[in-house]
Amino acid sequence: MTSWDSKALSFINQTSRWDKEKHIGSFLTFSINLLRTLLHANITLQIEFQDEFTARVKNAYPEYLEDMVLDPEPIKKMLYSNAFKTIYWPAIPPPNHNVLKDLLQAFSSSVIIPLHTEPANSMILLGWSEPVEMTAAFQECIETMRIRLKEIITHSQQHSHFQRVAARFSAIMHAMPHAIIFINNDGYSGWVNQPAAELLELSGAGEQLPAILSDAMMQLRSRATNAEEIYQEAMQLFSSPANVITNWEWKFDYPTEKKYNVICMPVSSQQVSGRLWIFEAV
Template identity: 75%
Template sequence: MTSWESKALSFINQTSRWDKDKHISSFLTFSINLLKNLFQTNITLQIEFEDESTARVKNASPTYLDDMVLDPEPIRKLLYSNGFKTIYWQSIPTAGHALKDLLQAFSSAIIIPLATEPTNSIILMGWSEPMTFNNSFQECVETIRLRLKEILTYSQQQQHFQKVASRYAAIMHTIPHALIFINNDGFSGWVNQPAAELLHLSGPGEQLPAILSDAMLQLRSKTTNAAEIYQEAMRLFSSQQNSITSWEWKFASPEEMSYNVTCLPVLSQQVSGRLWIFEKKQG
């Protein structure tokens, strides 16, 4: 194994350990420090395109370059002219290039585009002494670039799903009816705030189906029409429609009132289960 192959493998291994233990927000900071150590650079930094008129230096070494503001347009033109591929400057152009203010004291540099929407960035590495970018070196850099894009893309997907889940949970928690979802996988379930209160659970959110089933059994035992509910449940679980509406659960206790209960199947490519809706009966 060549020296450059071992460096690529080291980057993959170290980012894999980081990926399991730390938050995505610190990934580029960690990766840029790792690149500096692996490639023994004299300058290493990220340039992030914040908007149409601002590109900002981040995670810089040397640190005095942090927050330096650049014009993004000539940098974009440079990237477009190179097809958004990694740019290898064994000898840095003496004038007329987009990064002359950053690289005027250096001999060699590489520019790694990270085109990961919605945040587009490049990583810049430079050396004071001339460097030779042979095939092994370039294969190492491209392996690292793919690894960076892989983790950043994955993290953006995770952040998107977390936002969707948070929005969904916020909506579900504000609905006044008690909502209980029990997945058919036997491992996952979910309740909103009114359902957590109705079933006397510690709080809303994810719950094991076994806990939900037990809590619903305890709730049913407090009803004054438990036998009727049991018979309806048998019909529900054996019917082809697999659903029921306007199902009354009666309670003697005025605090618990009575509820109109609906049970509906939830079927999709990702989810299969039952949704229970407990709506307080008026009057």
């Protein structure tokens, strides 16, 4: 096995372990730093095309290049003229033929790796102070790393998207006046908003173990003045094919007299399977 084969395999192995063991938020930064280490590059960075007017440098080494703003149009023209294939420069083109001259003025060789990953396309720039012989084995190594980098960026983008969706969902659920409880069928995860945390006398809103939620729900039911009626309704609920109940009254007289209209229904999708409870004070 040649040294370039070893470097490509090492990049795949190390990023695969990071994917399983470390925090996804720093996955891309780690991967670009690993590129620099394995390829002995003197400059590594990502150029992200944020909109038609802005390209921004990310994950940069040297660090002073971080967040540098570039004009995306000439860079995109260069990438499109090369059919979005990797660009190999054993010798850096002269400034009048080099749209990246501001980044590469002190370097001898460079590789530009376009990464076509919707919705935010980007590219990776590598540079060396000394000339690099870009053999067929070297280029094969780069192309293998490119495939893995595209997977990493796609994974990171998906993670960021899901984080935004989760933050939106959490903000909406916490703003609702009803007590909302979700217990996942996996036995490991559950969730409550702030009114539900107060109703169940939990320490706080957010993620909770299903065992804790089930115990709190049982204690809540035992405090109800119509606990026996609730129990009978529950037996019918869980034996019913529809497995849904609405307009279910839970009544309390301690610490204050209060009545809740309760809805209980299954929730099922490709990602989630569990039961949703909604307590509306009436």
